[in-house]
Amino acid sequence: MKTKNTLQTRREFLRTSMLGAAATWTLPVFLEKTFFALDAIAANAVTQTATGKDGTILVVLQLAGGNDGLNTVVPYADDAYHRARPRLALPDEQILTIDHHVGLNPKLAGLKSLYEEGHLAIVQGVGYPNPNRSHFRSTEIWQTASDADRNETHGWLGRYFDNCCSGADPTIGVAIGEEMPQAFAAKNSTGITFSRPEQFRWRASASNTGHMSTEEIFFRQLNGFDEENTPAATDGASIGTLPGTSKSDLSTLDFLQRTALDAQLSSDKILAIARKYKSTIPYPQGQLAASLNIIARMIAGGLTTRVYYASHGGFDTHAGQFNTHGRLMTELNDTIAAFVADLKQQGNFERVLLITFSEFGRRVAENANGGTDHGTAAPMFVLGGRVKPGLFGKHPSLTELDDGDLKFNTDFRSVYGTVLDSWLNTPSQIVLGRKFPSLAIL
Amino acid sequence: MNMLAQLPASLWNDETAAHLLNRARFGATPAEIDSARKKGLVAMVRELVDVRADAGNVPPPAWAKPRNIRAARMALKAAKERGENFRETARQFRVMEGDEILDLRRWWLERMMNSPAPLLEKMTLFWHGHFATSVQKVKDGYWMWLQNDTLRRNALGNFATLVKAISRDPAMMIYLDLQQNREAHPNENWARELMELFTVGIGNYSEDDIRAAARAFTGYRIDMTTQQFRFARMEQDLGTKKFMGHTGPLNGDNVIDILVRQPACSRFISRKLWRFFVEDEPSQEIVDAIASRIRAHNFEMRPVLREIFSSAEFYSDRAMGTQIKSPLQYIVQTSKLLETQLPSPIVVQNAMRQMGQILFAPPNVKGWDGGKDWITTSTLLFRYNFANYLISGDAMLPAGQAARAKPQDAGLRQSVQRRQLAEQIKRDPIDVSKFVPDPLRDKPHQLVDLLSGRFFRTRLAEKETNTFVQFLESRKPDTSDATMRELVHLMMSTPKFQLA
Numbered sequence: 020m021k022t023k024n025t026l027q028t029r030r031e032f033l034r035t036s037m038l039g040a041a042a043t044w045t046l047p048v049f050l051e052k053t054f055f056a057l058d059a060i061a062a063n064a065v066t067q068t069a070t071g072k073d074g075t076i077l078v079v080l081q082l083a084g085g086n087d088g089l090n091t092v093v094p095y096a097d098d099a100y101h102r103a104r105p106r107l108a109l110p111d112e113q114i115l116t117i118d119h120h121v122g123l124n125p126k127l128a129g130l131k132s133l134y135e136e137g138h139l140a141i142v143q144g145v146g147y148p149n150p151n152r153s154h155f156r157s158t159e160i161w162q163t164a165s166d167a168d169r170n171e172t173h174g175w176l177g178r179y180f181d182n183c184c185s186g187a188d189p190t191i192g193v194a195i196g197e198e199m200p201q202a203f204a205a206k207n208s209t210g211i212t213f214s215r216p217e218q219f220r221w222r223a224s225a226s227n228t229g230h231m232s233t234e235e236i237f238f239r240q241l242n243g244f245d246e247e248n249t250p251a252a253t254d255g256a257s258i259g260t261l262p263g264t265s266k267s268d269l270s271t272l273d274f275l276q277r278t279a280l281d282a283q284l285s286s287d288k289i290l291a292i293a294r295k296y297k298s299t300i301p302y303p304q305g306q307l308a309a310s311l312n313i314i315a316r317m318i319a320g321g322l323t324t325r326v327y328y329a330s331h332g333g334f335d336t337h338a339g340q341f342n343t344h345g346r347l348m349t350e351l352n353d354t355i356a357a358f359v360a361d362l363k364q365q366g367n368f369e370r371v372l373l374i375t376f377s378e379f380g381r382r383v384a385e386n387a388n389g390g391t392d393h394g395t396a397a398p399m400f401v402l403g404g405r406v407k408p409g410l411f412g413k414h415p416s417l418t419e420l421d422d423g424d425l426k427f428n429t430d431f432r433s434v435y436g437t438v439l440d441s442w443l444n445t446p447s448q449i450v451l452g453r454k455f456p457s458l459a460i461l
Numbered sequence: 462m463n464m465l466a467q468l469p470a471s472l473w474n475d476e477t478a479a480h481l482l483n484r485a486r487f488g489a490t491p492a493e494i495d496s497a498r499k500k501g502l503v504a505m506v507r508e509l510v511d512v513r514a515d516a517g518n519v520p521p522p523a524w525a526k527p528r529n530i531r532a533a534r535m536a537l538k539a540a541k542e543r544g545e546n547f548r549e550t551a552r553q554f555r556v557m558e559g560d561e562i563l564d565l566r567r568w569w570l571e572r573m574m575n576s577p578a579p580l581l582e583k584m585t586l587f588w589h590g591h592f593a594t595s596v597q598k599v600k601d602g603y604w605m606w607l608q609n610d611t612l613r614r615n616a617l618g619n620f621a622t623l624v625k626a627i628s629r630d631p632a633m634m635i636y637l638d639l640q641q642n643r644e645a646h647p648n649e650n651w652a653r654e655l656m657e658l659f660t661v662g663i664g665n666y667s668e669d670d671i672r673a674a675a676r677a678f679t680g681y682r683i684d685m686t687t688q689q690f691r692f693a694r695m696e697q698d699l700g701t702k703k704f705m706g707h708t709g710p711l712n713g714d715n716v717i718d719i720l721v722r723q724p725a726c727s728r729f730i731s732r733k734l735w736r737f738f739v740e741d742e743p744s745q746e747i748v749d750a751i752a753s754r755i756r757a758h759n760f761e762m763r764p765v766l767r768e769i770f771s772s773a774e775f776y777s778d779r780a781m782g783t784q785i786k787s788p789l790q791y792i793v794q795t796s797k798l799l800e801t802q803l804p805s806p807i808v809v810q811n812a813m814r815q816m817g818q819i820l821f822a823p824p825n826v827k828g829w830d831g832g833k834d835w836i837t838t839s840t841l842l843f844r845y846n847f848a849n850y851l852i853s854g855d856a857m858l859p860a861g862q863a864a865r866a867k868p869q870d871a872g873l874r875q876s877v878q879r880r881q882l883a884e885q886i887k888r889d890p891i892d893v894s895k896f897v898p899d900p901l902r903d904k905p906h907q908l909v910d911l912l913s914g915r916f917f918r919t920r921l922a923e924k925e926t927n928t929f930v931q932f933l934e935s936r937k938p939d940t941s942d943a944t945m946r947e948l949v950h951l952m953m954s955t956p957k958f959q960l961a
Contacts, residue, residue: 153598155597155598159825170825172824172825172827189838197814197815198814198815199817199837199839201824208834208836208837209837210837211839212837212839213839219839220842221842221845221846221954222849223947223950224852224855224943224947224950233935234932234947234950234951237932237951238951240928241925241928241951241954241955242954242955271741271784271832271833271960272783272956272957272960274833274836275785275957276956278837278838278956279841279955279956281838282839282841282842286838286842
């Protein structure tokens with residue numbers, strides 16, 4: 020039988036000794052008078068992991084549908100590329116050349132600049148053994164970092180949260196969108212999801228005037244903001260937990276109450292930041308830009324998030340790819356350019372690492388409908404203020420294929436592993452189940 | 462110690478009656494609880510359990526008929542090879558699939574709400590999670606209906622019969638690649654999951670057992686012209702196999718019989734049943750006790766369930782009011798308690814997605830673990846806001862984002878979809894007079910007591926009760942319907958409302 024860890028009441032908290040100078044947070048006004056009491060060891064562990072405020076930040080950008088890697092990082096010098104794609108091959112003179120073999124899609128001028136500045140690493144030929152060409156299954160494989168023949172429920176980021184950040188604020192992981200990505204699924208589930216910050220809140224029945232309606236005051240009382248017999252309110256870094264207690268060890272009711280309080284505090288923080296921080300850098304139109312814009316504002320506002328996740332769809336270009344993919348590349352390029360400019364202006368560019376991935380690339384040969392079908396290996400972009408730039412991995416051969424598909428050279432878990440070890444400061448072996456060869460990208 | 466002694470009659474009251482109806486059904490109104498209490502434990506359990514598999518007699522959805530899939534696919538392929546724009550046809554197929562599954566979800570939810578045999582629906586849901594199969598791989602509404610029908614027919618019957626039926630279920634065969642299992646290249650996916658997830662559980666079989674079982678299940682095919690199971694006798698591996706200490710020319714049914722006879726199987730099913738109906742962390746004693754009854758009843762579910770629902774253990778303090786409502790339970794039970802209709806299918810589908818339990822699309826082969834997994838900051842906030850929608854019809858978000866269907870296609874179609882969506886999202890506020898007696902509207906304490914009894918299964922703290930009363934007092938003299946609805950919304954926006 021597990022012991023139930025009851026949460027301390029606010030009074031007990033105030034009675035115990037307070038931690039000395041912890042990191043200062045942006046506190047919602049009504050919480051200014053509270054303190055959080057942790058013993059020093061726990062505080063260290065917690066601030067180490069939960070302090071997205073000054074620590075490193077990872078942004079994972081999913082290109083959903085299977086982005087055509089060959090028209091993104093283009094092996095323009097390879098005759099086989101032109102032979103296989105009479106209609107879709109991009110003209111040589113438009114390619115933004117990187118070296119004698121590959122170059123970037125003509126719409127990726129912003130990425131090309133980043134590359135020249137030394138802030139972009141391109142990892143070629145990324146995939147995994149026994150590739151699966153089903154959207155759902157392959158996405159699941161990338162999200163869980165499992166071998167293709169195994170079924171893992173928890174995500175790689177979820178396992179990271181479980182291992183490093185138990186007891187941390189649920190805003191440790193923030194996914195922009197309607198559903199929690201499987202990458203965040205964890206034993207001690209954490210992380211929050213929203214499409215727009217204004218929407219991540221409890222909505223009173225009465226029409227929302229923007230002020231705290233009276234109904235909302237009662238709501239807060241019912242969800243943990245009470246003097247007696249409720250979990251102590253804190254600023255949110257570690258809400259009333261005893262060191263080392265994970266939420267899953269709490270009794271069911273305590274767990275619910277703790278989550279309710281977390282929800283309230285996260286919601287308040289996010290709303291406060293969203294109101295206060297607007298970007299001055301112009302972003303393009305579209306959902307992708309909107310997502311990254313929200314992330315940039317949360318970073319500016321000091322939300323203590325370690326991992327942000329955003330997803331953009333539309334990459335499943337089975338037909339009429341030429342124009343569609345061009346539009347997607349433009350959108351990707353312009354959005355990333357704006358995001359980077361925003362971070363630089365904030366002075367946060369050095370703290371952020373952004374990686375892109377797609378569940379698979381596409382076949383070498385174009386199909387009869389001016390498009391391409393599901394494939395396998397594809398490149399990943401890794402960019403940020405502290406990236407070690409360059410071309411990494413080997414470009415897969417366009418002639419020695421696996422049933423018409425590229426053979427991968429770099430296992431995607433090498434990229435994950437490098438990010439975990441060198442950026443998130445966590446032993447990748449524990450999160451991924453084994454050690455993968457690291458890359459010199461960080 | 463006899464763990465499964467019947468609950469003494471003296472302990473049968475409104476609370477235990479409510480507990481039974483919450484767990485064996487999808488909740489109940491005070492009137493139904495009162496009626497159950499009057500019937501008594503034994504009669505009530507029999508009423509719930511002793512139902513026929515075809516109780517309710519609901520016909521399948523009109524579209525749920527087998528098609529000649531082979532012909533359809535060949536036509537598509539031919540069109541593709543001719544370079545025709547087959548994509549429009551393919552897209553229409555996908556839209557149709559989407560519409561069918563949406564309608565199938567509506568169909569099943571209505572049964573959960575309205576069936577005269579709600580335990581049958583709840584057990585079907587239990588088995589759906591157990592024999593997890595997702596339309597995302599199966600890609601056909603008829604097959605998903607067919608599996609649901611097979612589960613329901615066997616839900617309260619014999620477990621071994623159920624497993625054998627599922628081994629011949631086309632949706633399951635596709636999901637676990639059983640129809641690709643060939644003597645020359647045995648596919649072990651089905652064999653492994655049969656053992657790991659459906660019968661004995663991990664660690665109770667060897668890799669050799671898996672290989673032997675894969676051989677035993679050769680010959681299982683789907684006839685793509687009729688969408689039905691067919692047995693390809695020529696493709697069956699009739700050789701001798703060694704499986705779990707048995708040797709012989711074993712076939713699939715033999716393997717299932719052997720598996721079900723393993724004590725590990727009775728414990729595996731016992732634990733799952735207890736977790737689904739009673740508590741997240743069953744003790745080893747109760748698991749063993751139920752397992753023993755499962756074996757004694759030869760894996761017939763009805764007598765086992767009768768014993769579970771009659772036992773004192775089922776009504777222990779640990780069990781009552783401590784289970785986090787699954788999303789399905791939440792949707793159906795809340796609608797019942799508000800004495801209102803289910804929302805439109807597209808809204809419910811979106812709600813299932815946001816709460817993490819989509820019918821016919823479990824996240825993977827392991828189904829839904831349940832318990833605390835249902836609750837994150839996001840899902841909790843969603844439940845609170847969704848309650849608001851159920852009560853007031855407030856769509857939560859501008860432009861109908863509360864029920865955004867994934868756009869099938871950009872452009873013109875989208876504006877049509879948006880209009881249709883807006884229609885489907887519209888919902889009238891509930892009629893509070895159905896459960897708020899007029900004389901009590903200006904008596905806060907009594908009103909709060911009455912409504913607490915309806916909406917909560919856990920005792921409220923004095924603080925909580927006082928907060929509800931204070932809310933009402935802050936509104937005086939306004940005792941309008943709107944105020945009543947706000948009170949109900951407040952009650953549902955609490956941690957305790959998540960418990961059944």
